[in-house]
Amino acid sequence: MSDYTRADVCAAAIADAFKDDGEIFASPMGLLPTLGVRLAKLTTNPDLVISDGESLFLAGTPPLGKKDVVEGWIPFRKVFDVVAWGKRHVMMGATQVDRHGNQNISAIGDFAQPKRQLLGVRGAPGNTVNNRTSYWVPRHSARVFVEEVDVVSGVGPARAKAAGAAASRFNDIHRIVTNLAVLDVGGHDDTVRLVSVHPGVTVDEVVAATGFELALPEGEVPTTREPSYAELVIIREMLDPKGLRFKEVPEPEAAK
């Protein structure tokens, strides 16, 4: 099956970020991360613990926006308990990410009087020093990937190390999945590194869409794997029959 879309590639790449997590709380923010986590639960990691995004742990793996058998209760106060406990992998959004893997969702510009006030730091500071954290960026551009973020909300490895053992002990920035590529923070001096480019995307395109010097892997840059036939059936028939994923990642043809 070669007629997969970019959104399918992203979902599979997100699923891969959760495949080795074992029996922990997978906490996706937003649509594609939710799709990817549920895909992981139905393929590589059936032990993943998933929620409705609100207050319920779901025993089954429902389509996006649907309910399922409840297997537990996870109100916000218990989320904070699990964050501190560490058995959690969150995939957050990011308005900005910098060369050192610091993330910003707080504000753009000077914090004292921002050009644009965003959400606030939310749980990013606590997530990044307590449990595994990944980011999802649906529009990879030099506006998102900047030399330095304006407000460090999520803490990258270099800042965590500089802040001491208590900050770096559990800091684990795992993956940054975008509409163009998969990245991590394995570059020299804990910098953001290209892991793979999605099928149909060139390394030059990713470099051009990144506002800092992107670390490259040694040798040839791999291509992000194609979703399997089974994964495509799960995505199309089970998890997202309405094609909600195309709202976040339009088909490459439609995006032009």
Place this chain on the structure above:
Amino acid sequence: MSNKPRDKRMSIDEVVGSLESGMTIGIGGWGPRRKPMALVRAIYGSDLTDLTIVSWGGADVGLLTRAGKVRKLVYAFVSLDSVPLEPNFQRARQNKLIPEVVELDEGMFQTGLRAAAQRLPFLPMRAGLGSDVLVNNPHLRTVTSPYDDAEELVAVPALELDVALVHLNRADEHGNASYLGPDPYFDDLFAMAAKKTYLSVEKVVDTAGLTVDSPVQRLLLSRMMVDGVVETPNGAHFTTCTPDYERDERFQKAYAAAASGSDEDWQAFHDRFLSGDEASYQAAVQAFGEETDK
């Protein structure tokens, strides 16, 4: 003399009349969920000023900043969920209309309330380390573990409140109260972090009625934590108050459009919905609903 605990029922005006300018007020609920909006609206229309507001923020923060009530805001986020960014809050931040802001991590916020509830000056945690929360809030300090690990942790200061305002589904006249939705949020913690707590509810029932069709675990607040009870049906509107009602998305859209529009747009919204008392608000909301149903 009655042999029952005292009747704490109050009116909205009595609650707001007992507040003073300069107070630190914690507002329960979470973002656009189960907010004590009737009490917030009454503060919006009052002559109170210089308030410190402590909130996981939604339209409560939006309304109070728009009305210029807020001298200091303590928050981890301000969001309407289906409208991700709160336009009145954005406007206030971008125009520097809130003199002092304390933007915390969500978990730090809970820890600060816990410290206050336990009458401790601070509690340690990891959240904040390495982030700009410590840069933008120079009042925050770290503390070194006195044990062999010697870890340096954030000493989250107690978020002590003069008053907590919370909204639940049911209460008796004494202040025992239950939430019937999926999440208690942190309303018990707000109550214990505050010198006084005023509770608004959808319905006041007799004490036996609190557990007649609902498990005892749903009783979140004990009367020890509550100083006043206000019956305000639809009082969390336009936020959620599951299962009594869900968020009024159409109204929220109209609110967000007015808040992000011109001064005239906001004035028109204010004149239609916010210039009178709670009863006139509810009547205007009903008319709005009937109009948009057509």
